[in-house]
Amino acid sequence: MTETKQYTIDETYAQKRIDHVLAQLNNEASRSQVQSWVKDGYVTVNQTPVKNNYKCQIGDVIEWQEPEPEDMSLEPENIPLDIRYEDEHLLVVNKPKGMVVHPAFGHESGTLVNALLYHCDDLSGINGVNRPGIVHRIDKDTSGLLVVAKHDQAHERLSEQLANKDIKRQYEALVHGVISHELGTIDAPIGRDANDRQKMAIVDGGKPAITHFSVVEQFQDYTHVSCELETGRTHQIRVHFKYINHPLVGDPKYGYRKTLDVDGQALHAKSLSFLHPVSGEEMMMAAEPPQIFLDTIDQIKKMS
Template identity: 60%
Template sequence: MKQWTIDETQINERIDKMIVLLHGDTSRTHVQKWIQDGLVTVNEQAIKANYKVQQGDVIGVMEPELASTEVKAENIPLDVVYEDADLIVVNKPRGMVVHPAPGHSSGTLVNALLYHCTDLSGINDEVRPGIVHRIDKDTTGLIVAAKNDHAHEHLSKQLMNKTTKRQYKAIVHGVLSHKKGTIDAPIGRDLKDRQKMAVTDRNSKQAVTHFTLEETFRAFSYVTCELETGRTHQIRVHFQYIEHPLAGDPKYGYKKTLPIAGQALHAETLGFVHPRTNEELLFTAPVPEDMETLLQDLRKQD
C-alpha cells in the first residue's frame, strides 16, 4: 500500500485530485474507480471521491497490480551488449518503455526480455520481472536486468550504495559557463503537473548530478553527466533547473522542433560488480544515430 500524509499546504483539496497529484502515474478516472472499489482510505477509513483532505490525514492506496496474464512475451529485437546466466545488459532504443504500465501493456523491454530470456528475477512482480533500474521511454542507452533473485539483490544493493557507474551524454540548450559542475537539488513530484517532477523541498529526495562540458556550439552544449542518485527524470529536471533544458525535451524544455524524436539523452556507460564473480564490469554504447546527426548539424553551424 502506498501512503502519504497531508501537510498544511495541501488541505481542502478533493481526495481524488490529491491522489493524482501525489501518485503521478495515474489518472483521475483510475483513482475514482479505486475509491469506488474501496482501495483508497483516509486514516484507515473508506471515503467518497468528494472528500476534502485535512492536515494530518493519512491517505492509503492499495493500487491494483496489472494481472500477470497481461504481460506477454513478444518477439521484439534487442541490442544485447552482454549476457550470462545471471544478468543481461541491453542498449535500449528510443521510444521503448521499460516495463508495462497503464497505456503500455505491450512493446516494452519486459515483453522483449520475457521472449529472449528463459528466466528473470521475480523480486519485483509479474509486471516488472528482472528490472533493477529504469531509464525514460525516450532516453536511449544501457540498462541491466537480473535473471535471478541473487543477482537482483546484489545489483540493487550497489545502486543503493551508489557504487554503480552511470554516465550519460546529453545535448542541452545554451552555453554552459563551467567546464565541470555539480547540481545538488532535491527532486519530488510537481504538484502542478502530475506527469512531471520538479526541484522542490516538499515530499522530495536528495538528487545529485555531476556534469562535464565536452563541447560547445552557438546555442547548445554537449555534456557528460554522472549520476550520484537516480531520481525520476533527474538529469532532465536538473538541467531545466539551471536553465539549460535538454534539446528535444518538450516536457521540461522548449517545444521548438529539433531533428530528434525525444530528449537528447543517452545512457552511455554502465559499470557494476558482477553479482557472482565479483568482477568489475564496464559497458559503453555509442550515442544513437539521431543524436549523432544532431551533433554533426550543430558542428556545421559553428
C-alpha cells in the same frame, strides 16, 4: 487490500474535486486509477461514499483504500534486442529510444520486458511479475545501457551495488544554451512537483540528488555534455539541467516549447560499470548514442 488512509481537508484543497485531491495525495496513482477507486467505493468523505465530481470542503475527512493492483498478463514478444553482454547470471542491453522498460498502464506490450521474456528462459522475480529482471530503469525516450538480472541472487547483489553507488552510469546529453565552464556539479533535492504530479522538481525536503557533468563541445546556442550520476532519482538529469536553465534538447516535459525535433529528450546512457554479482569481475560496457543523437549534433553544427 491496503491499509486505510486518512486526510483532513484544509485551505490547500478546499473546493477541489475529490479525484483531483486524491491524485495529488497519491503520487504513484494516475488520475484514472483514482477515479476508479471513487467509483468502486474505496473512498469516503465523512464516512459517506461520494462521486468523482464532489468538491471538498474545509474539515472534510477523506478515507480511502488502494485496491491491490492486478498483475498484468505478460506475453513474450519477438522484439530484437541489442545485447552487449550476456551470461547465465545477467545481461546488459542497449535499449533503443522510444521503448518503455516494463509494462504499465497504457504500455501493456512492446516493452523491454516483453522482449526479454522471449529471449530469456529465466529472469529474477524480486520486483514482481510486471518487472522481472529489472534492476534499474531509464525513461522511454532515453536510449542506452541497462543491466538485467536473470536470478534473484544476482538481482540482490546488483541492487546493493546500486544502493551503495558502486554502479557507475555515464550519460550524454544535448542541452539548450552555452555552458561556459568545463566542469560542474548540480546538488539539488528532487521530489514530486506540487503543481503537476506527473513531473518531478527541485523541492525542499526532496530526496538528495547529485549530477556531475563535463562539457564535451560547445556550440552557438547548445552544449553537448557528459553526465555521471551519483544518485538515481526519477528524471534526475532532465530536472537538474532545467534547474540551471539549460533544459535538454527535445524534452517534452521539462524543456522549451521551441526546440529541435528529436522525438523526446536528447539523452543517452552511454556507459555502465559494475562488479559481476557472482564472479566479482569488473564489468565495463559502452554504447555510442543512436543515429538521431548524432544527426542532431550535425544539425546544430550547421546552425552555428
